[in-house]
Amino acid sequence: MDTVSPVTTAATQNEPRGEQTRRLIVDTAVRLFQEQGYDKTTMRGIAQAAGLSVGNAYYYFPSKDHLVQEFYERIHIDHRFAAAPALATKTEFAERLHAVLAAGVDAMAPYHGFAGKFFRIAADPASPLSPFSAESTPSRERSLSLFRDVVDGTTTKIDPELKPDLPELLWLAHLGMTLYWVHDRSPNQTKTRLLVDRAVPLIDRLVALSKLRVLRPVTREALALYRTLRPSTPSPSP
Amino acid sequence: MDTVSPVTTAATQNEPRGEQTRRLIVDTAVRLFQEQGYDKTTMRGIAQAAGLSVGNAYYYFPSKDHLVQEFYERIHIDHRFAAAPALATKTEFAERLHAVLAAGVDAMAPYHGFAGKFFRIAADPASPLSPFSAESTPSRERSLSLFRDVVDGTTTKIDPELKPDLPELLWLAHLGMTLYWVHDRSPNQTKTRLLVDRAVPLIDRLVALSKLRVLRPVTREALALYRTLRPSTPSPSP
DNA sequence: GTCTATAGTGGGATAGAC
DNA sequence: GTCTATCCCACTATAGAC
Numbered sequence: 470m471d472t473v474s475p476v477t478t479a480a481t482q483n484e485p486r487g488e489q490t491r492r493l494i495v496d497t498a499v500r501l502f503q504e505q506g507y508d509k510t511t512m513r514g515i516a517q518a519a520g521l522s523v524g525n526a527y528y529y530f531p532s533k534d535h536l537v538q539e540f541y542e543r544i545h546i547d548h549r550f551a552a553a554p555a556l557a558t559k560t561e562f563a564e565r566l567h568a569v570l571a572a573g574v575d576a577m578a579p580y581h582g583f584a585g586k587f588f589r590i591a592a593d594p595a596s597p598l599s600p601f602s603a604e605s606t607p608s609r610e611r612s613l614s615l616f617r618d619v620v621d622g623t624t625t626k627i628d629p630e631l632k633p634d635l636p637e638l639l640w641l642a643h644l645g646m647t648l649y650w651v652h653d654r655s656p657n658q659t660k661t662r663l664l665v666d667r668a669v670p671l672i673d674r675l676v677a678l679s680k681l682r683v684l685r686p687v688t689r690e691a692l693a694l695y696r697t698l699r700p701s702t703p704s705p706s707p
Numbered sequence: 708m709d710t711v712s713p714v715t716t717a718a719t720q721n722e723p724r725g726e727q728t729r730r731l732i733v734d735t736a737v738r739l740f741q742e743q744g745y746d747k748t749t750m751r752g753i754a755q756a757a758g759l760s761v762g763n764a765y766y767y768f769p770s771k772d773h774l775v776q777e778f779y780e781r782i783h784i785d786h787r788f789a790a791a792p793a794l795a796t797k798t799e800f801a802e803r804l805h806a807v808l809a810a811g812v813d814a815m816a817p818y819h820g821f822a823g824k825f826f827r828i829a830a831d832p833a834s835p836l837s838p839f840s841a842e843s844t845p846s847r848e849r850s851l852s853l854f855r856d857v858v859d860g861t862t863t864k865i866d867p868e869l870k871p872d873l874p875e876l877l878w879l880a881h882l883g884m885t886l887y888w889v890h891d892r893s894p895n896q897t898k899t900r901l902l903v904d905r906a907v908p909l910i911d912r913l914v915a916l917s918k919l920r921v922l923r924p925v926t927r928e929a930l931a932l933y934r935t936l937r938p939s940t941p942s943p944s945p
Numbered sequence: 946g947t948c949t950a951t952a953g954t955g956g957g958a959t960a961g962a963c
Numbered sequence: 964g965t966c967t968a969t970c971c972c973a974c975t976a977t978a979g980a981c
Contacts, residue, residue, distance in 0.1 A: 487964070511956055522966045524959080529964095533957065585832045592830030594823045594890045601890060652832045652839060652938060660936055667932045674925055681921065687912055694905045698898055700890060725947065749972060760949050761974090771973065 491529045493519050498536045499543070503579070507537075507586035537587040538598055540580060541608045547576035549615065556618055562625035563673040566639065569619055570665045573643060574658060577650060581658060588651045600644065601700050616640045628680045634692060635676070637699070642672070729767050731757050733777045741817070745775075745824035775825040776836055778818060779846045785814035787853065794856055800863035801911040804877065807857055808884060808903045812896060815888060819896060826889045838882065839938050854878045866918045872930060873914070875937070880910070 497519040501510040512533055516523045530536050548569075555568030577584065590598050597604035616639040620632065627635065646668075650661040679688045735757040739748040750771055754761045768774050786807075793806030815822065828836050835842035854877040858870065865873065884906075888899040917926045 490964080512958080513956070523957090524967075525965050527958070531958095585834075589827055589831035589834075593827035596823075596827075599890075649936075652837075664932070664936055667928070671925065671929055671932070678921070678925070683916070683919065683921070687909065687916070690905070691909055694902070694909070697905075698887075698902050728947075750974080751972075762950080762976095763948055765974075766947075 487529065490521070490525070494521070494526050494529055495536065495539045499539065502583060507583045534590045534596065534598055537590055538605070538608070540587060541605070544576050544580070545608060545611055548573050548612075551575050552615060556622060560622070560624040562619070562623040562627065562676070563669055565619045565623055566672065567665065567669040569615055570643060570646060570669065571662070573646070574650065574661055574665060577647070578658065581650070584651050588648075612643070613637065613640050616643070627676060628688075631676065631679055631688070631692065634695065638695070639672075642668075725767070728759070728763070732759065732764055732767055733774065736774045737777070737781070740821055745821045772828050772834070772836060775828055776843070776846070778825060779843070782814050782818070783846065783849055786811050786850075789813050790853065794860060798860070798862040800857070800861040800865065800914065801907055803857045803861055804910065805903065805907040807853055808881060808907065809900070811881060811884070812888065812899055812903060815885070816896065819888070822889050826885075850881070851875065851878050854881070865914060866926075869914065869917055869926070869930065872933065876933070880906075 494515065498510070498515050501515055501518060504510075512523050512526055515536075516526050519526075551572035552569045555572070556565060559565050559568060580587075587598075590596060591600060593599060594601065596602065599605065600609055613636060616636040619639060620627070620635050646661065646664065649664060650658055653661045655661075678684055732753065736748070736753050739753055739756060742748075750761055750764055753774075754764045757764075789810035790807045793810070794803060797803050797806060818825075828834060829838060831837060832839065834840065837843065838847055851874060854874040857877060858865070858873050884899065884902065887902060888896055891899045893899075916922055
């Protein structure tokens with residue numbers, strides 16, 4: 470319901486020179502995006518509100534789109550924060566997964582209003598902001614580690630054939646959930662929350678069933694296919 | 708390998724006046740997009756190359772983005788065309804589905820170069836070009852009908868509980884395939900084609916297995932969840 | 946209803962002085 | 964690192980020709 474966000478971007482002590490300016494720009498941008506939406510917030514507006522020149526903003530961020538990447542950062546921090554307690558205490562796979570996904574929805578909630586806009590940006594595979602791009606490897610890696618944590622920290626028995634790929638598969642599921650969330654117009658994103666509540670037990674059951682004799686060949690083939698076709702680590706841009 | 712495209716946009720006989728201009732604009736735009744990409748093609752450029760004024764282009768298309776919607780149209784026509792023979796002759800579910808998906812990849816192939824750009828546009832849920840928007844209902848409906856055709860025309864026995872939702876599910880799978888295709892940098896989109904070749908038998912087996920006793924509850928729950936959460940028909944914009 | 950010409954607005958991005 | 968000035972382009976407005 471209310472925000473989980475602990476992201477106060479203070480701590481302005483003993484900092485590399487431009488770091489303060491950088492933060493000032495991001496803070497202002499984030500605020501304006503929330504107040505007026507992505508499109509109506511102009512670079513001029515951001516610069517003015519921050520008491521800087523436009524050129525200066527571009528000194529730190531090569532494009533307006535790049536300011537969006539800062540959201541990923543902040544959302545991820547909130548996400549980890551909100552998921553931490555459950556990851557530290559729960560041991561069952563389903564519980565851990567549910568906690569992380571639900572925490573994800575909570576972390577994103579404050580930005581739902583203009584989520585479509587930054588989703589639009591992320592959707593372009595040529596964009597450095599695509600979740601699959603080389604440039605976003607660090608943030609992707611951080612996000613992935615959450616799901617590694619889900620898998621590694623559980624006492625639930627998991628098919629050893631599936632286990633190595635499971636974190637990445639869950640991360641993709643999380644991406645899918647986000648895709649649904651972006652399109653979810655229900656109040657407070659109730660439908661996405663319902664999706665999490667009901668999809669997690671399903672996934673849990675599927676993971677359990679994957680060892681089943683009748684399903685074994687299908688599981689094997691699906692996994693093999695995934696390994697063949699999964700996006701390879703992108704080479705850094707030239 | 709080579710293009711299937713039969714879309715010669717001729718047939719310029721006895722046509723409502725503006726229809727020719729409209730087509731001229733689209734043809735020019737498509738050509739320029741292919742030659743120089745979406746971003747580098749300007750409205751000025753399109754107008755000039757077509758021998759028209761900018762204002763005239765805007766008379767027919769409210770925005771540059773709207774020109775992209777014409778692609779969907781053309782791709783769909785090519786798609787139907789390429790899929791038609793198989794749909795008329797094959798009777799097995801897997802064969803029919805494979806034909807339609809493979810035809811889809813072929814139909815999109817000529818535009819892969821800048822697919823990311825028009826995908827970016829479609830990704831914004833607020834955009835009228837989103838595949839889920841009210842404004843694109845006709846094109847979505849046309850696309851859906853292809854998959855209805857796949858299901859209705861098969862002699863393969865399909866679980867009656869699944870059958871009514873299957874076309875929409877396949878359409879979503881097609882969307883997913885497109886998402887993969889957009890990110891597929893392999894030459895001639897080999898990986899997407901491989902995905903189709905290997906995913907279709909998997910889907911086929913899953914559809915067959917869905918009746919299985921052990922799986923029945925999972926199938927039921929998954930379907931129920933899908934029905935609850937699937938995007939409702941969007942209300943027309945105010 | 947179709948089309949031209951022209952002038953103007955606003956905003957993303959850049960060059961180059963300081 | 965910061966600023967000012969400038970460019971380019973999507974898009975709008977308008978006034979009028981066919």
